[in-house]
Amino acid sequence: MLFLRQTATIALKDLRSEFRTKESLNAAISFAVVILVLFSFAVDPTADQIREISGGLLWLVFAFAGALILNRSFARELGNDCLDALVASPVPGAALFLGKASANYVLLLIVELVSLPIFGVLYNMRWTRQPLMLAAVLALATWAVTVIGTVFSALTVNLRLRELMLPTLIYPMMIPALMAAMRLTTLLIAGEGIAADDWIWVRLLIGFDVIFTSLAVTLVEVVLVG
Amino acid sequence: MNAVAVEDLWKYYGDFPALREIQFTVSSGQCLALLGRNGAGKTTLLRILAGLSRQQRGQVRIFGRDARHPATRAAIGVLGHGIGVYDELSAIENLRLFGRLYDLPNPESAAKQWLERTGLAGVAASLVREFSRGMRQRLAVARAFLHQPSLLLLDEPFTSLDDRAVALLQSVLQEALQRGSTVIMSTHQLREAMEPATHVGLLNRGRLAFHGPRPEEMLGDPGWLYRAYGEG
Numbered sequence: 001m002l003f004l005r006q007t008a009t010i011a012l013k014d015l016r017s018e019f020r021t022k023e024s025l026n027a028a029i030s031f032a033v034v035i036l037v038l039f040s041f042a043v044d045p046t047a048d049q050i051r052e053i054s055g056g057l058l059w060l061v062f063a064f065a066g067a068l069i070l071n072r073s074f075a076r077e078l079g080n081d082c083l084d085a086l087v088a089s090p091v092p093g094a095a096l097f098l099g100k101a102s103a104n105y106v107l108l109l110i111v112e113l114v115s116l117p118i119f120g121v122l123y124n125m126r127w128t129r130q131p132l133m134l135a136a137v138l139a140l141a142t143w144a145v146t147v148i149g150t151v152f153s154a155l156t157v158n159l160r161l162r163e164l165m166l167p168t169l170i171y172p173m174m175i176p177a178l179m180a181a182m183r184l185t186t187l188l189i190a191g192e193g194i195a196a197d198d199w200i201w202v203r204l205l206i207g208f209d210v211i212f213t214s215l216a217v218t219l220v221e222v223v224l225v226g
Numbered sequence: 227m228n229a230v231a232v233e234d235l236w237k238y239y240g241d242f243p244a245l246r247e248i249q250f251t252v253s254s255g256q257c258l259a260l261l262g263r264n265g266a267g268k269t270t271l272l273r274i275l276a277g278l279s280r281q282q283r284g285q286v287r288i289f290g291r292d293a294r295h296p297a298t299r300a301a302i303g304v305l306g307h308g309i310g311v312y313d314e315l316s317a318i319e320n321l322r323l324f325g326r327l328y329d330l331p332n333p334e335s336a337a338k339q340w341l342e343r344t345g346l347a348g349v350a351a352s353l354v355r356e357f358s359r360g361m362r363q364r365l366a367v368a369r370a371f372l373h374q375p376s377l378l379l380l381d382e383p384f385t386s387l388d389d390r391a392v393a394l395l396q397s398v399l400q401e402a403l404q405r406g407s408t409v410i411m412s413t414h415q416l417r418e419a420m421e422p423a424t425h426v427g428l429l430n431r432g433r434l435a436f437h438g439p440r441p442e443e444m445l446g447d448p449g450w451l452y453r454a455y456g457e458g
Binding site for chain 2 (some may be wrong): 002005006009010013016017020021079080081082084085086087088089090091092221225226
């Protein structure tokens with residue numbers, strides 16, 4: 001119970017700080033919108049072509065915009081040495097990690113929920129044909145991006161080039177989850193549903209989330225204290 | 227009972243031994259002033275005691291437990307170089323946050339009590355980024371003492387404090403010592419430190435050159451220890 005309370009306290013603290021400053025949320029949403037707008041000007045594809053690339057386009061936007069949020073996750077603790085105050089407190093490393101990951105997860109979902117309608121308008125796509133399955137895929141894949149990003153945010157927090165290092169480190173790690181998310185999102189936006197053969201991608205996302213969350217929760221203490 | 231027991235402690239940064247063969251104990255209720263030049267290893271030692279860094283060799287026991295044990299951390303108050311509070315939260319939100327993280331029975335009333343104590347009750351709802359330097363320092367003191375820690379680890383606590391904050395820190399330190407808390411503080415401010423210190427440790431290039439009860443000579447001449455133990 002105490003563990004959950006401490007996790008929630010960290011998550012609410014991060015969300016409150018972010019909603020007050022909006023520094024990473026504004027940057028991530030602006031970035032996502034600009035990419036969607038520019039891409040819509042750059043190419044003039046047919047509806048079928050858009051349907052085929054929709055998953056890839058959306059998840060590249062989510063992943064790149066997400067890096068802006070994930071980068072700030074632990075970096076915001078550096079001012080006034082707040083990270084030391086947190087690590088010295090009796091909060092277990094796992095609660096600290098899960099609290100930060102939960103806040104990042106909410107922020108990434110906000111970016112996605114803002115981006116999807118804009119994508120629908122700009123590319124003339126009805127993206128709500130399979131809303132429940134799409135929500136489930138977004139939930140699973142966003143957690144995959146969040147968990148990898150939050151761990152590496154902790155790992156790179158003291159590096160001078162952390163803004164560069166974080167994307168360099170996280171994208172290769174995310175490839176399996178992004179492949180699954182892109183394939184499933186493409187199918188769902190096309191309104192096809194998930195065929196029996198494609199359930200392997202859902203299982204991959206679930207497995208990815210379980211494995212990397214377990215690893216992160218186990219190793220975060222070493223990452224934070226050395 | 228030993229509040230802190232350090233045995234054959236070594237810490238390296240790369241190949242450089244920042245701490246070598248450190249061995250000492252601090253009994254409950256004692257106040258140890260850690261002295262030494264810049265780079266002597268005071269901050270490194272305090273970070274290891276606070277569980278913020280790990281040693282390569284040796285053992286640290288705090289109240290008989292590992293420094294990273296949650297129960298140990300709940301009993302420690304740390305005041306480092308940074309103030310450890312969030313600029314984008316208000317004073318009361320900061321103290322409430324740490325009250326909840328330390329699982330205090332009533333974080334709200336503890337926060338209000340410390341805001342009164344530090345003279346910040348009038349600006350409880352103001353964001354810390356709007357505070358003056360002195361107000362931020364007083365809030366940092368409140369954060370470190372909020373959970374009535376049994377062991378206080380203070381890294382140069384008097385450095386760049388204004389007069390009001392020095393007076394506040396001295397009074398809450400005295401109270402903590404009267405309550406039976408143990409204090410370890412690194413400092414260059416010898417005059418302020420000698421008043422509460424019951425024991426003194428001198429670090430010289432990563433080695434503990436002296437550790438023992440505060441020599442009487444230091445009351446009249448705080449620099450005496452440096453000269454007597456080879457750093458004068």
